[in-house]
Amino acid sequence: MQTENLTILFVDIAGFTATTNRQSRRQNASLLQNFESLLKPQIKKFSGQLVKSIGDALLLSFRSPTDAMLCACRMQDRLALYRQQHPDEHPIVIRIAAHLGEVRIARHDIFGEAVNLAARIEAVTPPGEIYLSEAVYLAMNKTEVMVQSAGQYQLDGFDHPLHLYKVQQDPSVDLPFGSLQAELLPAYAQRRWAALALLPLLGLGAVATVYLREQPLDPATLPAATIRSSQYVTLDLNAISDSQLPAEHRFGLQQALEQAIQRIPGLYLAADDGARPADYKIQVQLDTRVFPAPAELKFMLERSATPAKLQWAIQWSGQQQQQTLHQVQQQLIQLLSQASGMAALSQPMPDFDVPDSFYQQYLQASQWLRQGEQSQNPQLLVQSRDQLQRIVTALPEFRAGRQALCNTLLHLFEWREDQSQLRAAASHCQTLVQGPADSDDWLAYGRWLALQQDKQAASKALLQALSTNPKSGQAYALLSRLYLQDNQPLEAELVLKRAVSLQPDYWPAIQLMAVFQLEQGQLQAAVANFKKVVLLAPDNAIALTNLGSAYLYSGQLQAAADTYKAALQIQPEPFIQANLATVYYYLGRLQEAITLYQQALKTSPDEYEFHGNIADAYRQNQQTDEAQLHYQLALQALAQKPTLTARELALKAHYLSASGDSINSQKQISLALQQQQNNAETWLLDALMKARQGDNPAALLSAKQAVQLGFPAKLLAVEPDLRALADDPQFLALLSQ
Structure with a gap:
């Protein structure tokens, strides 16, 4: 049996027994879920180990006594912040006790006198306080945590009084143990899970190249x-x-x-x-x-x-x-x-002049392209495509116009998965690298090759782009994707680390890494990087939207709502409105969700997911006629697509099921699962359908599959269609993952 000197923390909810006697089992389960979900991120930040949960208590271990006490302060302040943000909920108040000593480690558990003494200290710790033994006090760095004497205590099982200490706090401030609010916030979805709004990284300015004489600059x-x-x-x-x-x-x-x-x-x-x-x-x-x-x-x-x-x-x-x-x-x-x-x-430019009228049209089309990328608006992309096609037809030698047209067609293909857009892009993208080519030319060509599934040639093109511009964020992002497709996540992460190392304070590079981490389930690392992005770009709506989505994924609904609202103050885009509506849906604020979905639909009336989202909100709000209308509009919009992805088939199944067509919905979800077995959202939608049909065991199995594939378990707890599973012990265990 292994032994080790560790700092032990006992954390428990003050007055838990009295509280549980006044609440239902579901309310108690929700209380415990909030308790753990708020504290676990703080434990990870300080390299703590959650040894086990004991009802309303947590047993933690730390190698560093200073880290243990810093973590204790953050946990107290995190709950203080939560109480401020949720004044209507029953307050969670904890006590924390710490001791340092030798413990025995076996079967992922710890035993010994040190554990027993920490439990005895917890018994005399007042609510809202942090008490520690003299062993911790002597070993910790007292410049990082201010501590004062708490006096002598006669503890059960000990024949002599022990001197205990307590962490100082300032009751006059909101966070009494000295944390900053930014330190406490933990470390994508359209439908009812928020969309990551990754802003495309643009090129470095000048669109032209010119010949340099052989004489070097002195x-x-x-x-x-x-x-x-x-x-x-x-x-x-x-x-x-x-x-x-x-x-x-x-x-x-x-x-x-x-x-x-x-x-x-x-x-x-x-x-x-x-x-x-x-x-x-x-x-x-x-x-x-x-x-x-x-x-x-x-x-x-x-x-x-x-x-x-x-x-x-x-x-x-x-x-x-x-x-x-x-x-x-x-x-x-x-x-x-x-x-x-x-x-x-230093290659020569074609010797021709671009007429002013065409150049003005090119600038307008380029602006539509940028706006379409940022706001995820396909109509703007279509406008850009049509105008660029007219320009390139009239001026085939205008390389900047051809490059913009190549990128616009690729964006449209990615948005609609319309093969005709990819075929139309072929000649424009290929000619970019037939002769002198810059980094953006190779990047556009590499994107086209990647969408053609020619991974080897795409990698070579992207490496060529990076040889010219080692800081091309888009090239790094796409190269990382190619590694992921080949099941090489380590290589993918190293590529993005390289991008960040070259631009350590440039927010788009950090955001690339954060998106990767979120998609890989590295939630805390992703949130930490999204917070860095917001610090670097506080007035950027995209950065705030992504942070809001990270909060949503981690189950921090109020923080997500506040962040989305801040983003909307800067840029009232429909997808941000839909994301905020998603949060309100989960919070049960259905009328507010409906209003926001209506606003989003005014700008994007053909967006099938907005129709499906508002239909769900109407259904939960008992507005059956309105729900049926929007389910039908969502289905009509899907019918306009030439082909449907697995995700779109699953959404179609969801809309049919919610409309009462269970037979066709089952056919569509079966097709979706045949097409793609490893899509978390597809399994979640299957779980929602099964739950509405009353097949709770099947719904639970599909929900488990969704979580295993990366869907955040925290969101299952607030999904209205899964309420029937709320008292199932297996479902409650799933929520704790």
Whole structure:
């Protein structure tokens, strides 16, 4: 039998017996579920082990006494925050007791005098307090947790008094044990599970390339970086006279700067994405009138309301500020001096001029493409496609237009799974790499190959994109997907870690990793990264939406609702409205859910999932006629799709079942399961159908399958169609996973 010195924590709910006598079994089960779900994330944060649950108590072990006490503080403050957010619920108040000593470890349990003493200390600990033994007090780092004497106590089974201590708290503040609210929040779905709103990572600005003369740039001709404030280092290209730098080199210098940004770790393009300002920036100011730019770039810059400014941001801190600025400047100059050798960025542009009217149409189509990507609106993508097709037909040599058209068609295929869009994309995507090609060309071509299921060729194309731009977030994300499809999750994760290491303070790269972690069931790691994203981009609706979805998946419904509402204040998109409606549905606030679904449908009247969602809400709200109307509209919208995925077949089955057509619904769910056995949502929908039909054992089996495949167990507890399983011990055990 193994022995080890560990810090033992006993955590229990004060007054639990009296509370359970006043509540139903279901209410008691819900209370215990909340108790564990709120505390478990805090335990994991401090590397604690949940040894076992004993009714209303938890037995925990920690290798570090300091971590144990920090965790105890976080657990108390987490419940304090929950009581503030849910004033109408019965308050959960806990007491925590700690002791350090040798324990015996066997069969995933611990035994010994240390465990017994921790239990005795728990018996004298007042509600809302944290008591600890002298052994813990002597071993812990007292600068991290403030502790005071609690006096001498005569404990049962001990023949002499023991000196106990307690953690200090400030009752005048909301979180009395000193936690920050951001530290407490734990670490996708349309239907009634929220959609991850991953914002596509866009390219790095300039759409044109230009030939560089063979003569390399002389670093001596470049201006010294001037520090205009404590936060900026500026390279002002207007300070370079024609005699110092020939005009034909000026655009090449711009491209060399872009390549430098791509190659220097920690440096990244500053974008208008709602991110907070970086601590330090390198600004590059270009006066567009002093050099002849190729047609594409010239039209773009001359139509800019302000002088063109390329701006890159980098995070620095500490005493090495000036030294860091100098090092970055030297790296830039070194790369600039090698600019003429950068073959991938120094190919000649086609010698033609883009008429102003066509260029304005291209800019409008590009804007529709970006908006369609961000808001998940297929109508905007269709508008972009149609306009780009007219432009490319008139100007087949206009490469930027062809690249945008390739991406638009691929987005439409991914949205609708319409093979005609993929076939239409073939010629446009393939011609991008027939001749000089930049990173975005290889990325678009790699996307097309991946959708064609040519994984090997797609990987080569994506690696080619990364060789030109090592910070291409989309290339990393797609390469990671290809590894996952080959059942290589470790390689997929390493690819994304590489993306984050190159841009450690750039929120889109971190979000890529967070999405991966959420999909892989690494919930706490995902939430922690989504929180980093929101800190870096507090005014970005997409970042907030994804954090809200992470809260929803972890069962934190009120936190999810608050986060979605914050996102809507910034960007009132229909999918965010639908996500907030989802939370209200789960909270039983059906009329509010219906109102939000109605708002979403005003913008997206053909979205079948919105119709299905509002139909579910109407059904639960006993509005049968309205529910039937929207189920039929959802089914009509699905009927317009040329083919249905397994998920869509399962949703069709759900709509048919809820409409009373049990025979056809069973056929559709069987087809869905035949087509794809490992889709968690399909199994969940099957569970909902079985439960409505009164087949609880079959519903439980399907619910278990959904959880095993990654559906969050916390959401099963609030799913109205599974209420019939609420008292089933196996279902309650499933909820605790």
